[in-house]
Amino acid sequence: MSDRDEAKPRLATRAVRSGQRRTPEQEQSEPMFVSSSFTFESAEQAAARFAGEEPGNIYSRFTNPTVRTFEERLASMEGGEACVGTASGMSAILSTCMALLNAGDHIVSSGGIFGATASLFSNHLSRFGLETSFVPLTDYAAWEAAIRPETRMLFLETPSNPLTEVADIRAIADIAERHGCLLVVDNCFCSPALQRPLELGADIVVHSATKYLDGQGRCVGGAVVGDAERVGRSVFSFLRTAGPAMSPFNAWVFLKGLETLKLRMRAHSENAQQVAEWLVNQPDVTRVNYPGLPEHPQHELAMRQQSGFGGIVSFRVAGERPAAWRFVNGTELMSITANLGDAKSTLTHPASTTHGRNTPEQREAAGVTEDMLRLSVGLEDPQDIIDDLERGLRAMRA
Numbered sequence: 240m241s242d243r244d245e246a247k248p249r250l251a252t253r254a255v256r257s258g259q260r261r262t263p264e265q266e267q268s269e270p271m272f273v274s275s276s277f278t279f280e281s282a283e284q285a286a287a288r289f290a291g292e293e294p295g296n297i298y299s300r301f302t303n304p305t306v307r308t309f310e311e312r313l314a315s316m317e318g319g320e321a322c323v324g325t326a327s328g329m330s331a332i333l334s335t336c337m338a339l340l341n342a343g344d345h346i347v348s349s350g351g352i353f354g355a356t357a358s359l360f361s362n363h364l365s366r367f368g369l370e371t372s373f374v375p376l377t378d379y380a381a382w383e384a385a386i387r388p389e390t391r392m393l394f395l396e397t398p399s400n401p402l403t404e405v406a407d408i409r410a411i412a413d414i415a416e417r418h419g420c421l422l423v424v425d426n427c428f429c430s431p432a433l434q435r436p437l438e439l440g441a442d443i444v445v446h447s448a449t450k451y452l453d454g455q456g457r458c459v460g461g462a463v464v465g466d467a468e469r470v471g472r473s474v475f476s477f478l479r480t481a482g483p484a485m486s487p488f489n490a491w492v493f494l495k496g497l498e499t500l501k502l503r504m505r506a507h508s509e510n511a512q513q514v515a516e517w518l519v520n521q522p523d524v525t526r527v528n529y530p531g532l533p534e535h536p537q538h539e540l541a542m543r544q545q546s547g548f549g550g551i552v553s554f555r556v557a558g559e560r561p562a563a564w565r566f567v568n569g570t571e572l573m574s575i576t577a578n579l580g581d582a583k584s585t586l587t588h589p590a591s592t593t594h595g596r597n598t599p600e601q602r603e604a605a606g607v608t609e610d611m612l613r614l615s616v617g618l619e620d621p622q623d624i625i626d627d628l629e630r631g632l633r634a635m636r637a
């Protein structure tokens with residue numbers, strides 16, 4: 240055993256062990272440091288900490304030991320050099336853009352992204368001289384054609400929300416590299432348990448920790464993972480100054496979530512596969528989107544790129560908005576909520592909720608139709624989830 244690096248722990252082990260530094264109290268579980276600031280031994284030490292000459296805690300807007308443990312654990316799971324925890328998934332995306340782009344820069348983004356991300360790009364960043372072009376996720380020629388001399392960032396989610404389209408991360412990373420752009424991937428749907436975009440050539444991974452990293456619907460948070468220069472220095476510097484910080488309580492909850500992430504993602508994937516296969520055979524379901532179905536257009540790619548298909552299934556029903564709403568109202572077990580990635584199954588009508596504030600053009604680009612429902616398959620017994628979908632279908636027909 241001459242080379243300790245060869246014995247680098249595997250993902251499930253890093254999910255449980257990485258980032259922990261025991262205090263002299265010798266605690267087994269990670270402690271929660273609920274302290275807004277930290278004290279110094281002397282004026283000299285205070286000055287050295289503020290000057291960055293000595294590492295250590297200063298103030299929880301940017302240095303909190305519980306948040307740091309979460310950051311180190313997630314960085315090791317994604318295979319990044321650095322991670323910055325943020326107050327939400329949206330502030331992770333905002334911090335990435337604010338830290339790494341300048342006025343006049345151009346973003347090319349998949350159209351099939353989270354509704355608030357599309358709104359951030361189109362309605363907010365646009366006012367500060369950052370223009371965004373939207374392209375279809377899997378149309379690689381369209382990505383290439385949308386790139387201009389001032390393009391600095393390509394942004395995508397895969398699988399996409401709510402269509403579950405799967406993009407070839409390596410192919411888009413190649414396009415980004417050829418044009419000197421950064422590739423940012425929102426890895427919310429798969430989590431590092433099922434997909435690691437940095438290993439496929441992405442520069443930066445962003446997360447809504449609110450979803451699977453927590454996994455039990457408790458806390459809002461986010462993270463940016465990447466290299467030491469862009470994330471460890473630039474994104475960190477933006478966070479330190481602008482302050483969209485993760486709370487230590489939330490970081491502690493996410494740490495505990497990471498410990499069971501791999502097990503949960505496997506169970507979500509198994510349940511979702513059963514539910515999707517059942518939905519396909521229902522006469523009033525006109526389409527089912529799930530990468531684990533052989534008829535999914537990118538099923539082969541998903542098998543190569545992901546180690547599981549995840550928990551999100553979307554489907555279209557016979558009828559328009561009233562039919563979709565009758566379906567939702569007819570269910571009893573599933574929670575009617577727009578959140579996803581929870582142990583509890585959740586059901587939402589994207590056109591009137593997550594994508595309700597987008598323009599009709601944005602909805603069309605995201606493939607969000609009035610007859611579509613999105614199901615985040617939880618950890619209940621899959622037969623009970625199927626029974627509940629059956630109740631929804633009956634109410635829809637009535």
Ligand SMILES: *Cc1c(COP(=O)(O)O)cnc(C)c1O
Pocket residue numbers: 327328329330353355356396400425427428446447448449450459460461
């Ligand atoms: C929820 C979500 C976000 C935003 O995260 P918040 O924690 O709600 O701010 C971003 N991307 C995707 C894919 C999401 O599902």
